[in-house]
Amino acid sequence: MSSSVFTRPFIPGAAPSVTATAPASHLDLSFLRQIVYEQTQNVLDPSRDYLFETRLSKLLRSQGITGLADLVASLQMRRNPSMERAIAEAMTINETSFFRDIRPFELLRKELLPPLIEARRHARSLRIWSAACSTGQEAYSLAMLLLEHFPSVSTRNIVIEGTDISSEVVQRASFGTYHRIEMNRGLPARNIVRFFTHEGEDWTVKPEIRRLCNFREANLCASTLPFSEPFDIIFLRNVMLYFSQETRRRLLSNVHRLLAPQGALFLGSSEQPADPAIWTANLSGGTCYYRPRRLA
CATH class of the missing domain: 1.10.155.10 (Chemotaxis receptor methyltransferase CheR, N-terminal domain)
Known part of the structure; x- marks a missing residue:
């Protein structure tokens, strides 16, 4: 034409x-x-x-x-x-950085992960989901947090899933290679030295970090999500800003089914559950997270 x-x-x-x-x-x-x-x-x-x-x-x-x-x-x-x-x-907006908004990570380190890890010590693995993971910095930040502050946790029992609708960013996340400018956004120098190798202006996560994270394409608005086992921690931050109320309700209903009874859901600072009847809000450390309420 x-x-x-x-x-x-x-x-x-x-x-x-x-x-x-x-x-x-x-x-x-x-x-x-x-x-x-x-x-x-x-x-x-x-x-x-x-x-x-x-x-x-x-x-x-x-x-x-x-x-x-x-x-x-x-x-x-x-x-x-x-x-x-x-x-x-x-x-699709793919804005992300390492340890973006540090407060949820600090809350995990200080309050949420210690009892959770203790409870999971003799049970199943610790499972974390970074939804809309973009190029992977959030998932790798969670992996670094665990290895740095909870070294006694067996890496065989850690599963960090990262999903995104974009095949291009999922591929980048899988490679785990970042430019110097991306490395300078929120990543402490000690983490760079310990968890990355570099060549020229590119830095790549080391195998000990990479093996904890799995990345795949997934549409959060599909009728079903690509998981069956529950997660202990779910990061669903800054994803629903442009969703309709009905889309938010349906997505969070699916997320509710995938979150363990004592699990924690983190949303973006300007986001709230579409159906507060199935969530309990908890404010601590200057940030808010949500526990799933048991349905009758």
């Missing part, structure tokens, strides 16, 4: 004319927002439409598509599931 273009009229003596793609219309942008919603349940406000231009530029270049209007026209002519998934992934 040929692209829709507009050109400047020729004016003698003027610079050569420039060919440009037609700008995306409001209907084009609405169509793209709907794709993102169908794939991720993220409700994008029209005020954020400007992000499509920048975040999809790499995808457009790789596909030889000249602009958003042509992308929409192509998808309207023939739906392309892999392309729609790529659009949704590109629009």
